[in-house]
Amino acid sequence: MSVAYGIQLPVQSQSTLYAEPWEADAGPEDLRAVAVAAERAGFAYLATCDHVGVPRRLADAMGTVWYDPVATLAHLAAVTTRIKLLSHVAVVGLRHPLATAKQYATVDQLSGGRLILGVGAGHVREEFEALGQDFARRGAVLDEVIDALRAALGPEEYPEHHGKVYDFAGLGQRPRPAQPHIPVWVGGSSPAAVRRAAVKGDGWLPQGDPRDQLPERIATLLRLRAEAGVTAPLTVGALTEPLYLGTPGWHVGRRTLTGAPRSIAASLNAYPAMGVHQIQVRFRCRDRAELIDQITAFGAEVAPHLD
Structure with a gap:
């Protein structure tokens, strides 16, 4: 089976680190x-980011959109039928887990079981x-959450959890998720995040x-998982360099991979060779039409050559 490929949605989050000018x-x-085009092109998932509010001190870099x-x-579940729906990533420590479970269980039910x-x-x-949350303890809280x-996202109508921060039982929640098991992918590349993904995750979402550096991180991830005795499969992800299929007639940035589809596929095949199961790609573009053209060409001309 070839490596899966997904995409972080444009428009939905507009940090100056990656947003294109047209998105404003x-x-x-x-x-x-874009969602419909990605599904047609065989993309595995659409991804969205999460921030409740951005302080003024960070607004120049992060934006407030x-x-x-x-x-x-x-x-987007209502305009697609197959593509998975990924929160990349939900800052779940900001909210009570029962509230988070209610929201995401509903998305999974409405989408026919497509949530990651x-x-x-x-x-x-x-934020x-x-x-009213403890920023200093956010890592420990996330472990419990x-x-x-x-x-709360399991099969039980009346979920139960007894922890140091959250304690609940006897509260029924329906609808239940459509999936019997919601995949949980853990984001982050710090030592704590890698440990968390290894011990608690169904997947790992590194942050660029x-x-x-990826082979060493992946080796650490798998070693920690083995030491913890976790034998379930783990989906290892990677964020690729920005892409532009073809020869651009404009400045697309020095780190952008450009060229013919086969050459881009050959470059991206370095990722599955490291043990990566899914890649998240991003395309440089000047408008929506160009982005959709890039998405379509990737699915038709690059994806068939991915290992």
């Missing part, structure tokens, strides 16, 4: 068009403080690690 004037119609991931995934729950610790202190979500 884009909206729901553009999101829907961050669509709610649950609402966005539910909206990507979770992360978060990094914006002001935690505004929502994952356990609580496993219970350079290629030369």
